[in-house]
Amino acid sequence: MTLPCLTLARRFDVRLHRPFWMADQAVGWIRASDVPLLARWPDVFALDHARVTLQPGFDTVERRSAALGSVIGALAAEGRIVGWRDETYAIRNTFEAPPIAYIERAASRFFGTMTYAVHLNGIVECAACAPQMWIARRSESKATDPGMLDNVVAGGIGWGLDARATLIKECWEEAGIAAELAALAQPGRTLHVLQALPEGTQAEQIFVYDLALPEDFTPRNQDGEVAEHRLARLEELLRWIGEGTMTVDASLATLDCLLRHRWIEPQPGLEIAPLFKPPVLPAE
Known part of the structure; x- marks a missing residue:
C-alpha cells in the first residue's frame, strides 16, 4: 500500500539541490535553479558547483x-520569498542545538533549513461509537497549503518556544482549546519530512501529540487561519489521506495516531517511524 503522503514526504532529489553551509556546518538545501540568484552577493556567499x-x-x-x-x-521584495510571517526561526540542525543564525520564517524553505512543528490529533472517543478525530480545513489565505485539510492544531515552533509551549499557544489560537486541557496532550512519534515544494525545500521535524477531547467540545478558531472544523470518522480520515486532500504533515501525524492506537493494522508501506529520516547533509 502506497499513500500520496508517504511518497511526497520523501520527494527530494539531492541532484537538484546544493548544500548550504555556514559556520563549518551543512545547514540546508538550496535548489540549484535558485543558486544564481545569490551570485549578486559575493561578499555574503561563496558559490561553487558543490x-x-x-x-x-x-x-x-x-x-x-x-x-x-x-x-x-531583497529576495522577498522581488517575490522570490513569499508568505512573510514576521516570525523568527533559528537555524539549527537539531532542536536542542544552539542557533547558528536567525532568519525570517518565510525564508526557511528558500534555504532549506531545518524547521520544527507541532501537530495535534484531537480525538473523541465514546462508548457508543468508534473513535473520531477533529480535523481543520486551512484558510484559503494561508501562505502554504491553502484550503487543505489539516490536524485540528498544527503550527511551527518559533525561536524562544519549546514544543509544548507552542502546542498550548496553538491550541487556543487554532481551536479554542484552553491551556488546562491542552496541557493533557500526550506525545506520539517525532516524524521527519524532506520534500521539494514550489517555494523551496521543507526540511521539518514534526512533534506529534494526541489529546482526548470531550464529546461536547467543538473547536472554535481564534486567529482566522482555519476555515472550518470537521469531526471525522476513521474511514473519512483514510479516504482524505488516500486522496491527498489532507496536507502531507497532517496525513503523517494522523497515520501515526491510527497506527499507535491500532485503529488500523500495520502493513507494508505504512511503516512511519523508520522512513522519515532526511538524507544526511554532506560532511566536509
Whole structure:
C-alpha cells in the first residue's frame, strides 16, 4: 500500500539541490535553479558547483543573521520569498542545538533549513461509537497549503518556544482549546519530512501529540487561519489521506495516531517511524 503522503514526504532529489553551509556546518538545501540568484552577493556567499557557503567572515550569530537578513529582504521584495510571517526561526540542525543564525520564517524553505512543528490529533472517543478525530480545513489565505485539510492544531515552533509551549499557544489560537486541557496532550512519534515544494525545500521535524477531547467540545478558531472544523470518522480520515486532500504533515501525524492506537493494522508501506529520516547533509 502506497499513500500520496508517504511518497511526497520523501520527494527530494539531492541532484537538484546544493548544500548550504555556514559556520563549518551543512545547514540546508538550496535548489540549484535558485543558486544564481545569490551570485549578486559575493561578499555574503561563496558559490561553487558543490555547495553554497556563507562567507566565513560572518563569524557570530549576529553577523550571520544580519548578512542573511539583508539578502532575505531583497529576495522577498522581488517575490522570490513569499508568505512573510514576521516570525523568527533559528537555524539549527537539531532542536536542542544552539542557533547558528536567525532568519525570517518565510525564508526557511528558500534555504532549506531545518524547521520544527507541532501537530495535534484531537480525538473523541465514546462508548457508543468508534473513535473520531477533529480535523481543520486551512484558510484559503494561508501562505502554504491553502484550503487543505489539516490536524485540528498544527503550527511551527518559533525561536524562544519549546514544543509544548507552542502546542498550548496553538491550541487556543487554532481551536479554542484552553491551556488546562491542552496541557493533557500526550506525545506520539517525532516524524521527519524532506520534500521539494514550489517555494523551496521543507526540511521539518514534526512533534506529534494526541489529546482526548470531550464529546461536547467543538473547536472554535481564534486567529482566522482555519476555515472550518470537521469531526471525522476513521474511514473519512483514510479516504482524505488516500486522496491527498489532507496536507502531507497532517496525513503523517494522523497515520501515526491510527497506527499507535491500532485503529488500523500495520502493513507494508505504512511503516512511519523508520522512513522519515532526511538524507544526511554532506560532511566536509
